[in-house]
Amino acid sequence: MPAETPSEFDLIERYFKRTAPSALLGVGDDAAIIEPATGMQLLMSTDMLVAGTHFLPDAEPEALGWKTLAVNVSDLAAMGATPRWTLLALALPKVANEADEAWIAAFARGFFACADAFGIELIGGDTTRGPLNFCVTILGEAPAGQALLRSGARVGDDVWVSGQPGRAALGLAHLQGRCVLDDAARNECLAALHRPQPRIALGLALRNVASAAIDVSDGLLADLGHILDASHVSAEIQLDRLPTLLADGRVPEDLVRDCILAGGDDYELAFTAAAGFRPRIESLASSLQLALTRIGSIAQKGTDKLRLIDSHGQKVAVGRLGYDHFLGHK
Amino acid sequence: MPAETPSEFDLIERYFKRTAPSALLGVGDDAAIIEPATGMQLLMSTDMLVAGTHFLPDAEPEALGWKTLAVNVSDLAAMGATPRWTLLALALPKVANEADEAWIAAFARGFFACADAFGIELIGGDTTRGPLNFCVTILGEAPAGQALLRSGARVGDDVWVSGQPGRAALGLAHLQGRCVLDDAARNECLAALHRPQPRIALGLALRNVASAAIDVSDGLLADLGHILDASHVSAEIQLDRLPTLLADGRVPEDLVRDCILAGGDDYELAFTAAAGFRPRIESLASSLQLALTRIGSIAQKGTDKLRLIDSHGQKVAVGRLGYDHFLGHK
Numbered sequence: 001m002p003a004e005t006p007s008e009f010d011l012i013e014r015y016f017k018r019t020a021p022s023a024l025l026g027v028g029d030d031a032a033i034i035e036p037a038t039g040m041q042l043l044m045s046t047d048m049l050v051a052g053t054h055f056l057p058d059a060e061p062e063a064l065g066w067k068t069l070a071v072n073v074s075d076l077a078a079m080g081a082t083p084r085w086t087l088l089a090l091a092l093p094k095v096a097n098e099a100d101e102a103w104i105a106a107f108a109r110g111f112f113a114c115a116d117a118f119g120i121e122l123i124g125g126d127t128t129r130g131p132l133n134f135c136v137t138i139l140g141e142a143p144a145g146q147a148l149l150r151s152g153a154r155v156g157d158d159v160w161v162s163g164q165p166g167r168a169a170l171g172l173a174h175l176q177g178r179c180v181l182d183d184a185a186r187n188e189c190l191a192a193l194h195r196p197q198p199r200i201a202l203g204l205a206l207r208n209v210a211s212a213a214i215d216v217s218d219g220l221l222a223d224l225g226h227i228l229d230a231s232h233v234s235a236e237i238q239l240d241r242l243p244t245l246l247a248d249g250r251v252p253e254d255l256v257r258d259c260i261l262a263g264g265d266d267y268e269l270a271f272t273a274a275a276g277f278r279p280r281i282e283s284l285a286s287s288l289q290l291a292l293t294r295i296g297s298i299a300q301k302g303t304d305k306l307r308l309i310d311s312h313g314q315k316v317a318v319g320r321l322g323y324d325h326f327l328g329h330k
Numbered sequence: 331m332p333a334e335t336p337s338e339f340d341l342i343e344r345y346f347k348r349t350a351p352s353a354l355l356g357v358g359d360d361a362a363i364i365e366p367a368t369g370m371q372l373l374m375s376t377d378m379l380v381a382g383t384h385f386l387p388d389a390e391p392e393a394l395g396w397k398t399l400a401v402n403v404s405d406l407a408a409m410g411a412t413p414r415w416t417l418l419a420l421a422l423p424k425v426a427n428e429a430d431e432a433w434i435a436a437f438a439r440g441f442f443a444c445a446d447a448f449g450i451e452l453i454g455g456d457t458t459r460g461p462l463n464f465c466v467t468i469l470g471e472a473p474a475g476q477a478l479l480r481s482g483a484r485v486g487d488d489v490w491v492s493g494q495p496g497r498a499a500l501g502l503a504h505l506q507g508r509c510v511l512d513d514a515a516r517n518e519c520l521a522a523l524h525r526p527q528p529r530i531a532l533g534l535a536l537r538n539v540a541s542a543a544i545d546v547s548d549g550l551l552a553d554l555g556h557i558l559d560a561s562h563v564s565a566e567i568q569l570d571r572l573p574t575l576l577a578d579g580r581v582p583e584d585l586v587r588d589c590i591l592a593g594g595d596d597y598e599l600a601f602t603a604a605a606g607f608r609p610r611i612e613s614l615a616s617s618l619q620l621a622l623t624r625i626g627s628i629a630q631k632g633t634d635k636l637r638l639i640d641s642h643g644q645k646v647a648v649g650r651l652g653y654d655h656f657l658g659h660k
């Protein structure tokens with residue numbers, strides 16, 4: 001094979017082979033070997049990112065590398081787990097020239113930047129020829145019985161959300177020309193879109209506090225819907241308690257509301273907790289320097305899975321706002 | 331969404347949601363939770379299968395479902411591990427009609443047939459839109475320190491191979507019109523190609539017997555080469571000891587030899603073991619009803635990584651047979 005078309009082995013060797021001191025066996029055999037710490041259970045999740053579906057083919061590769069791992073880390077954040085190890089399978093079109101290889105190098109830089117930020121080791125993977133596709137498996141640990149499930153929400157619990165959901169969707173709307181953001185808002189929203197920050201520290205702090213948790217990848221209402229389904233409850237959300245997104249009046253109010261309620265890709269956490277935990281959660285917000293907003297409460301299962309309450313205290317049918325299809329799969 | 335275009339949630343619900351009694355938490359939350367048995371280490375591997383690269387787009391879906399999981403199970407066989415759990419991420423083109431859904435149903439049948447055959451539970455995954463792509467992560471267990479690594483081959487060890495490597499490649503050659511097999515050979519070779527049998531029972535029996543092992547996915551010489559690299563040794567292979575493939579004289583001898591030495595996709599095991607284990611390995615062959623053939627021996631690292639010996643006892647340069655590029659990546 002000529003030097004300018006590196007093989008899959010060359011690519012792994014050059015860009016993805018790093019030592020994994022906490023694994024008993026890392027990259028390079030038929031399988032990796034690990035051992036969870038005593039008393040810890042093992043959590044794992046897998047996510048596939050496809051060019052054209054999850055990112056544009058011309059996406060900046062370093063940011064893409066970060067995001068590919070970050071969206072998986074976020075699944076462990078939502079479980080209250082500590083991320084530890086990852087496996088990366090990637091399909092790449094033919095590596096034809098130096099620009100292609102530079103792309104892979106930049107992707108690897110972003111991927112490992114995220115791995116380093118969260119103390120994660122790459123212990124295995126697969127490289128193959130094909131349409132651009134990344135599949136990450138993430139493994140983490142949590143003490144036996146302490147993982148945060150979707151199924152634990154109880155009637156009377158508060159509903160909380162971290163950060164400012166909607167920023168990533170608003171960044172995307174800006175890129176697509178559906179609105180124009182000023183410089184400060186644009187930077188903030190594009191950072192949320194391209195370099196999402198998985199809320200691992202929050203997830204860990206919510207062990208034994210939150211009754212249920214999920215990361216917001218498909219949109220606040222849709223993901224909250226998964227908690228409601230799994231917990232067999234309903235929820236009431238107060239629209240005027242939602243975290244505000246922009247002071248900038250030039251962006252249509254409807255678009256901002258859509259981004260907050262239905263925009264995915266922020267990887268904030270939505271969670272429920274008994275009212276008695278309010279002081280503890282408010283103090284968490286301050287110690288983590290992360291907004292934690294109480295946006296509603298859990299009620300018994302009823303006709304509506306989710307009720308939105310407007311600023312006049314009136315119920316607004318989810319369907320009337322056009323979000324019912326986000327809740328439609330049950 | 332109209333009833334005829336099921337969502338990703340519908341598809342998971344219909345075809346991929348099964349209980350996973352041995353997992354603490356299976357499909358349906360942000361992550362699965364498992365706990366290896368006491369004294370066991372956890373082994374894991376991931377493999378991506380891409381349409382056009384690993385299988386033809388018109389592949390029979392039930393066989394494809396089997397093979398997608400089987401090639402991953404084979405990685406654990408090569409480690410001497412017991413397979414336990416799996417995660418499946420798949421990218422699918424738009425599900426447009428009943429034929430598309432029937433395809434998915436058949437794929438799931440084949441996948442679960444393999445899972446059931448090896449006692450594996452599906453505990454998580456991801457479904458997304460995109461060019462057809464399957465990414466499987468497999469998890470298994472082995473007692474601490476007993477996994478079979480590539481790096482354990484020692485000078486003087488015998489080199490063994492299971493079954494009849496080359497059948498899958500010969501089946502492919504038949505499909506591609508490069509040879510014509512008689513009915514019996516065709517059935518056997520196509521079964522090897524479409525429904526490979528991971529050698530889990532053999533891998534388990536080789537714990538504390540084999541010094542190194544690998545599954546033959548890229549070709550016997552290429553995969554043996556990985557053992558030699560990892561163990562820093564060389565090997566001598568006797569061509570006339572290789573398992574014969576066909577009694578049928580109509581297939582060109584060169585093609586048969588190519589299939590045996592360089593054909594991948596059989597998922598037989600190549601392994602090394604001290605000479606003292608010969609009686610035990612021969613008795614294993616009989617109890618497993620699986621051919622185990624001693625094909626050569628391990629020597630010190632030298633100029634040639636791999637030496638082929640012909641029926642006259644003469645060394646044949648690997649390069650002269652055209653296989654050097656299979657060993658070329660180191």
